Amino acid sequence: MKTRRVSPVSPANSIREFVEVDMPPAVMSPDDYLKLPHPYEDWVDQPIRELTADQKERLECSLDGLSAIGMIKPGTEQEKEERVARFLSGLGKLFTKENNWTFLQPLLLSMENCLKCQTCAEQCPIYISSGRKEIYRPIFRGEILRRIINRYLKPGGKFFHVLSGSDFDLNWETIARLGELAYRCTLCRRCAQACPIGVDNALITREIRVLFSEELGLAPEELHTSGSMKQLKTGSSTGTNPTAMLDIVEFIQEDMKDLYGIDIKMPIDKKGADILLLHNFGEYLSWPENVMAFAIIFEKAGLNWTLSSELGGYDSVNYGLFYDDVQYARVALEHIKVAKDLGVKKLVLGECGHAHKSLMPIADRLLVDDNIIPRESAFSLLEQIVFSGRIKFDPGKNDFPVTLHDPCNIVRSMGIVEPQRRILRKLCPHFVEMQPHGVRNFCCGGGSGFAIFQGKNFPDWRNAISFRMKFKQVLDAFRDNIEPSTKKYVCAPCSNCKGTFRDGFNYYKAFEKCGIIYGGLVELIVNAMVDVKQPFIKWEVK
């Protein structure tokens, strides 16, 4: 396999090369990466590990030496041709209302109206952090897709292909690279926000994923087989079944008692409760203090709430949002069914960004009749509790610098910006904003499923490239107290974002070098509660 070093300004891996069978894979050179501020001036990034010889032999990885989808290379020319034909047939379906009413209008508008003005390019954290690799330019995927459409689906495409820049014969290798490329974008939509026309490259990327999944049956294992499929089967993408869920809640309650002296029995499956609280199950397994903190706040505030141990009732994850509308709809309806059966007044989403977006705006156009159950963000509820006077706080207990990460799905895509800030301004005297923040934030780099991609060499890429811009923002926000002796807290109120921070901070040794940890919002609230005597935040590497 030929490889070539790609310089930041070189048009290597151009559109022309991309449509050839043998494009030399783009090479990520640490020298090109976005430079980090103090104390990372001399930081040397580890090169992204190569796939094993066997993986290279078996898997499609000619884009940049990574394989997110784990696509097996077709064995014969005939197989390749069949896949090309299926791809083209799926591409046609993407533009029919029957198959894709879910996003047809936005997709068509985005496909037909890009002016190639490149206004979006400088907004993309991945493009910039990688050293402006051409393949990661926000319009690259869309432009490849456009040219395939012009050549193969548009009337007259055969005759006018030179004019539209589509004078190539489509091959399987190009399609495979395009599929992989759809998993080098976190769907953060910063590019869409800057586009003067309103073209949404994130949506185009998502729809490429949809085409691969819904037509070719190709999607990353973490999202499909071990993601939405496992969730439909067991109730959680972690594989935790209802019995195990109940055991885990028991453990968490015991820990809460042992560690903080707080004895709370979390209500479970309580019919007719006002609120069904739905967490990302990652919280139970990786950040149980988040589940505890919610329970402490809700109990102290005297809410009539419940958790659920029913299938579909204890894991708010819905990876379908990232790659497959059918899987998305199935999981969302499971969530709604549980809320309906319990007869709750509203379903409240815990600290999980994609679950917010999935069950609030996206599900909105899927639910009809008695499935229309009110859904609310925990942030709004927490704000009301914190400002209601029902709980006594001592902000002095949060006597350390805090900055806030805005999860793209909650902030840019839903407009929930201020409640979490008002809480932090009240309870954290040393709260500082990142720049930019709010709806113009940068993604953590783990969006659209990247946070859970732990296979092969993907984590190397995520830590070094897609998390990099966020890490720079964190360092910039804390630059006045960057020494490790001053402990600092990044409030990242989203499970997937926290997963990305966990791995990214370990990669950059953020605690050792700068004294920075990450955690959720509720932990800060509980840490400031007068009634909670033990410090709730632990200053250690997670």
Added chain:
Amino acid sequence: MTLLYLFAYLSILIFLLLIGRKLIKYSSMPVHLRWELYPVAHEANKNEYGGSRYEEINWWEKESRKDHLAELLVMLEEIFLLKGVYTNNRKLWYFSYPFHLGLYLIIATAFLMLSAAVLNVCSVVSFVDPHRTLDAALFYFTDVAGFAGILLTFIGCSGLVVMRSTDSKYRQYNAPVDFINLAFIMVLDLSIFLTLILSNGSFVLSKEFIRNLVTFNFTPIREPFFAVHIILISLFLIYFPLTRMTHLFAKYFTYHKVRWEDEPNLGGTNLERRIKEALNFGVGWSAPHIESGKSWGEVATKLPSEVKR
């Protein structure tokens, strides 16, 4: 010569039909899942920082308040100042802005000519020899707007062509057809300019032609350069709706039907009816986890065959 007039009518008709077809295509799409992007300009009291009603506790019980003025202001800034490009891509704005401003002025000139022709037919203004204030204002304003329009368009267009052909980040993404579009506009510009020079610095020939169109008076066109100019404009009218230069219209939909489209489904509304309609569409995807041939509603409520609980 009558043919030239007929061609002009035909091109206007085709222009209207093709634009109409595009508008109908975009506006007759089925409901789509919500995909708004904040800030949403009409979100009252929250649009400054990009907030939404989702910030409110029990948001579904609250009245939705829309700030239409704020929405209008954002639209006007976008249309007349190209604010998005100014903020995020200043280098491009230096050419894109004069280009767009020039085009607006040319469109305004065409409308002024049309108004003058109609007013003239109604004997409100004198056409070729203005002697009253209104006549003169219309007459000279048309000339000034037209002249400024072609100048600005030409400057902007040349800059865009140079940028797009010399900078690799533009060059490789722009297909030949994109250069043809810009070249077509520059040729049109030159033909207007030539018309202006050859008719003593005024748009008198164009004005007369439009008046003839309005009155169905097919007076022969004697100046060959002007005939060529009319042919070019007519061809452009036919070509324009087939290109992505129609982003002018598409932008309405990308903003109002996607970015700012935040209508919640509270049940019992036309929106819910449209969702039910969409849930009845048949699914034809071929992946193993989707049962092709069933409706969306059925597929979504049935677990894939691989899932055994």
